[in-house]
Amino acid sequence: MNIDSLFPDETTGELLARASSHYTPSYRQQPIFLTRGEGVWVWDRNGNRYLDMVAGIAVNSLGHAHPRLVQAIREQSEKIIHCSSLYHNEPALALMDRLTDVSFADRVFFGNSGAEANEAALKLARRYQKTVARQPDKTDFLSFNNSFHGRTYATVTATGQPKYHEGFEPMMPGFRYADFGDLASVERAFEQAEGRIGAVLVEPIQCEGGLFLPPKGFLPALRKLCTRHGALLIFDEVQTGIGRTGEWFAYEIEAVTPDIMTLAKGLGGGVPIGAMLCSDEVAFGFGPATHASTFGGNPLATRAALEVMRTIADDGLLDHAFEVGEYLGQGLQALVDKHPGKCVETRGVGLLRGLELVADERNLGATIVPECRDQGLLTNAIAGKVLRFVPPLIVEKGHVDAALEILDRVIAEA
Numbered sequence: 440m441n442i443d444s445l446f447p448d449e450t451t452g453e454l455l456a457r458a459s460s461h462y463t464p465s466y467r468q469q470p471i472f473l474t475r476g477e478g479v480w481v482w483d484r485n486g487n488r489y490l491d492m493v494a495g496i497a498v499n500s501l502g503h504a505h506p507r508l509v510q511a512i513r514e515q516s517e518k519i520i521h522c523s524s525l526y527h528n529e530p531a532l533a534l535m536d537r538l539t540d541v542s543f544a545d546r547v548f549f550g551n552s553g554a555e556a557n558e559a560a561l562k563l564a565r566r567y568q569k570t571v572a573r574q575p576d577k578t579d580f581l582s583f584n585n586s587f588h589g590r591t592y593a594t595v596t597a598t599g600q601p602k603y604h605e606g607f608e609p610m611m612p613g614f615r616y617a618d619f620g621d622l623a624s625v626e627r628a629f630e631q632a633e634g635r636i637g638a639v640l641v642e643p644i645q646c647e648g649g650l651f652l653p654p655k656g657f658l659p660a661l662r663k664l665c666t667r668h669g670a671l672l673i674f675d676e677v678q679t680g681i682g683r684t685g686e687w688f689a690y691e692i693e694a695v696t697p698d699i700m701t702l703a704k705g706l707g708g709g710v711p712i713g714a715m716l717c718s719d720e721v722a723f724g725f726g727p728a729t730h731a732s733t734f735g736g737n738p739l740a741t742r743a744a745l746e747v748m749r750t751i752a753d754d755g756l757l758d759h760a761f762e763v764g765e766y767l768g769q770g771l772q773a774l775v776d777k778h779p780g781k782c783v784e785t786r787g788v789g790l791l792r793g794l795e796l797v798a799d800e801r802n803l804g805a806t807i808v809p810e811c812r813d814q815g816l817l818t819n820a821i822a823g824k825v826l827r828f829v830p831p832l833i834v835e836k837g838h839v840d841a842a843l844e845i846l847d848r849v850i851a852e853a
């Protein structure tokens with residue numbers, strides 16, 4: 440029995456059975472309870488240790504139990520955790536300062552998740568077109584096939600993957616879709632919309648859809664098209680932002696400036712927070728009491744995010760993420776070369792990497808993920824067949840070697 444547990448007298452099997460009886464059946468969870476972590480390592484309640492290449496889905500940017508983050512959260516919780524947006528708080532202001540310092544943005548709205556940040560962006564874009572740009576007919580949104588933007592009604596409608604819409608129809612009106620990376624398809628959508636597109640929402644790198652980078656030049660061309668048509672350009676950097684690619688934001692890679700950007704995941708290092716950033720002009724689509732969030736910008740979450748950003752800057756984690764990411768990319772390429780019957784290719788940048796597996800009746804993703812876990816490596820499969828590697832930004836080359844060794848063995852046996 441596990442004495443450092445809320446359930447010291449129950450076996451893991453018993454807890455799993457209770458979970459499966461009483462949670463809504465929304466997830467296919469792996470059958471382990473994670474109880475603690477340190478750096479890139481996590482432990483389950485049975486004492487097994489895992490190398491964490493998932494990082495809570497690109498969230499634990501400083502790894503687990505980072506001393507600076509722990510101390511910041513502890514100190515802040517002793518001062519004030521929540522006060523609502525009826526009042527100002529200093530951590531939110533300091534975080535806003537940081538975010539506007541390192542990005543194109545002049546203004547920030549805080550929420551609690553990626554979907555909420557995207558909701559805020561879509562609402563702001565529509566209201567900006569009506570009240571500031573005085574283009575009231577520009578009510579439509581254009582997003583991309585194979586994208587992922589969240590699970591609220593607007594964001595799941597923007598998500599260009601029918602499997603996420605199934606059973607939830609009717610979806611929200613006013614959404615159109617083009618093909619990611621295909622400028623002609625975007626031009627066609629603008630033509631068909633006859634001036635009604637008010638904003639284009641795009642992930643600069645498609646993440647959940649299977650890790651696809653756009654062809655070089657696509658994002659700059661999209662920027663030009665949006666400007667020509669009077670549409671706002673919204674970058675969903677929920678997964679790509681805050682150092683994941685080796686830059687603060689993926690928009691820097693091709694120097695394309697959006698009008699609005701959304702963040703979440705890595706920003707709080709594990710403490711839930713989302714943010715929508717925009718230019719001064721666009722921000723005035725909102726006025727007092729037009730959009731709000733009870734928990735948004737609370738001092739605990741913003742203090743945590745501030746410490747994440749300070750640590751990334753102080754410890755040179757952007758360059759580090761790029762360098763270790765290149766090393767990881769080379770290692771994954773070596774696996775592709777070594778196992779051509781099982782691996783197709785590797786894609787990604789920085790510490791945002793995917794390994795596409797051959798899709799056939801072997802269902803390799805569903806076999807390799809649990810086998811890696813049993814051998815002490817956490818990874819996950821997106822789009823059914825792409826193993827995703829989004830480790831903490833503090834990961835070292837030695838950890839990458841250890842992960843690749845397990846992966847090599849598991850792929851060989853799969």
Ligand code: PLP
Nearest residue numbers: 552553554587588589677678703
């Ligand atoms: N946008 C992107 C690009 C994402 O990858 C995700 C989550 O995976 C979201 C939005 C939704 O974020 P959340 O789950 O925090 O609502």
